[in-house]
Amino acid sequence: MDDSARVEKAARQVVEEHDPKKVPLREFLGACYDAGVAWVHFPEGLGGLGVSRGLQAVADEILQGAGGINPFAINPIGHGMAAPTVLEHGQGDLAAQLLRPLASTEHIWCQLFSEPGAGSDLAGLATSAVRDGDDWVVNGQKVWTSLAHRARYALLLARSDPDAFKHKGLTYFVMDMQAEGVETRPLRQMTGQAEFNEVYMSDVRIPDSHRLGAVGDGWRVAMTTLMNERSSIGGTSSVRGVGAIGDAVDLWAARPELRTPVLRDKLAALWTRAEAQRLTDQRARRSASTGSPGPEGSIAKVVSAELNQAVYEFCMEFLGPEATLYGDYTLRDIGRMEDYRGGIQQRFLRARANTIEGGTSEVLRNVIGERVLGLPGDLRADSGKPWKEIPRG
Amino acid sequence: MADTAVEEAPSIEFVFTSEQKDLRKAVRELLAARSDEATVRTLMESDPGHDPQLWARLGGELGVLGLAVPEELGGVGGTLVDQAVVAEEFGAALLPGPVLGTVGLAIPALVALGSGAGPETAALLEALVAGTRTAALAVPDFGAAPSVTSTGDTLNGTLSQVVDGGADVLIVAATGPDGLGLYATEGGERSPLSTLDQTRRQARVVLDGAPARLLAAGDTAASAIAHALRVGGVLLAAEQVGGAQKLLDMTLAYANTRLQFGRKIGSFQAVKHRLADMLVLVEHARSTAYHAAWALQDGTDDPDLAVSVAQATCSENYQRVAADTIQLHGGIGFTWEHATHLYFKRAVTDAALLGSAAAHRERIAALVLDPAEPTGRATVANGVHMTDQG
Structure with a gap:
């Protein structure tokens, strides 16, 4: 049987045995995971069939055709960013532990990257992670976090080594949002509404087993996340006169x-x-x-x-x-x-x-200028310095 | 069967075929060799303002002056997109010559008259396509009444500005005994005008009983004029894209080499951001010009709307890119010796031809805004609570 036929067969079996119009959403999505059609390019046993990513369309057509809801709409950070990052960088059986409830949307995920002092300059972030035995102890504040008030887990980028260059001193974690010391507050906007949250972390303990990637390698891991963010956004409307x-x-x-x-x-x-x-x-x-x-x-x-x-x-x-x-x-x-x-x-x-x-329009114009048009970079006040010596404020 | 299948393969908007890429390369290479900046400068200060030998070569050897002329009219049966590719390269090189008058307007007008227009018209079209004769079109924009009158075989009136008015043949809209007519004349008193853009000539034409031949009358004439203005609008837009891209390339090269304060000026954000904005202007111009070319060719959009969007966008964007080019070059960009002013003057001239950006916005408003019906999607808060939840 070729890969496409395998995907098709697995998806058909899911909709036959767990009709999305009849069973609860989580049961249906859990069945998708178990059958390997949650994300077909993932390995078998982790929600996939180890086949080409392009074949997801074959599965989605059958699943959504039968009335299944696209889980991305419910758990965008989980499906768009967390799943590929945990799969690629998780230690031991972390992926096996976390991916099924992520896929079923039992666990909503959020992303803890931006800080009040690190917006455009994300790599300058200050939330600290200090090793203590088998745990890390995290202190700091994150901002502009979608879904934090509903999330069970977070992707967290924190500074593990303030003496290193700023991109080198970061480490990436999965943080339990129900852990002691995590506090989430709605962040009210100038419109009066609150789409986002602030997240405060006071002596939050994260087991080292929840570290993604090597200590000090957080920036590279974050790039995996952001690359996936980029490929999951896009596709604006092509209809004239909307928006x-x-x-x-x-x-x-x-x-x-x-x-x-x-x-x-x-x-x-x-x-x-x-x-x-x-x-x-x-x-x-x-x-x-x-x-x-x-x-x-x-x-x-x-x-x-x-x-x-x-x-x-x-x-x-x-x-x-x-x-x-x-x-x-x-x-x-x-x-x-x-x-x-x-x-x-x-x-x-x-x-x-x-x-x-x-991405602010100022940063995006730099990106267009430097990466698209090939212009030289600006002079930088932060190059060649340990993070702790870089002026902040 | 196989041949038919290839010919009928649908064109894909925004995707150029390998033949079109080869065409672009061939024209670019010829113009680099035969119409470089030094040549353009020599020609623009001499008469007739272009190189007739090169013009004949473009028509004859390369065959790129009438690419969209159908086979039954003696053409190669190419497409408007083919011709737009060529117009873009002409614009990039600032090719002097009757590009707008002959390629942009006169040839499309004659094509619109079709095979029933008689042997003389067919012979004229053939000569224009071959580059052995030149023509210009003198018609009012947007369906206004012509100022020239006709007795049937002569023309009377004064045309104060005709682009490429020094051409061998003038195709003139005139009001005759039976209403609107399109006439061809080789006569008239032609006085060259001193022009802002020296690479694009204009003339004042006094028609005082100039002998003329009626090409078409009534609706046939009106639709030929409308067709010519649409095609001319597309090709002018393509020319504007070619010029704007050339300026962006020039300015990028300069920002990557010019040093001030010990740095390449392109490393300053004020310069970099202006260049990013120039890219936006060029890409928007390109999208609208290409869309208009494909829309006219394949009938995929309202042709008047597509052309007006292209003209409104390209006219404004080419001028802004040209102005930014001077600014980012600094003092050298204001000198006679630098090429910036040649393009700036072309940009200003192009923007004024075939309808200004404002005139095209007027048409866009008439096509899009005036007939718009409310959908109820946009709600307005009235200050009384809870009325604005969409």
């Missing part, structure tokens, strides 16, 4: 009494820019699929973030005095990543984060 610009056109259509010729030209200019980026996204996908990606794929984030802001700024100008009203600043729905779905005024406020989250 922020769709909101603006909708508003224009709904409120003829607010129209002026000047605003009409302004909106036409924004629509044209949005269309140019939509076509550029399409072109990038086309060239990626033909195996010759060009520079066009690198600009999407920086453009769409700034365009979102410009479009909602237009909406506010269009609305005039109405723009100064607001729906409700009451904190509700903690942790729901749906802040952008409020009224225009809330979407306008939410858009301020677009040029910061997922």
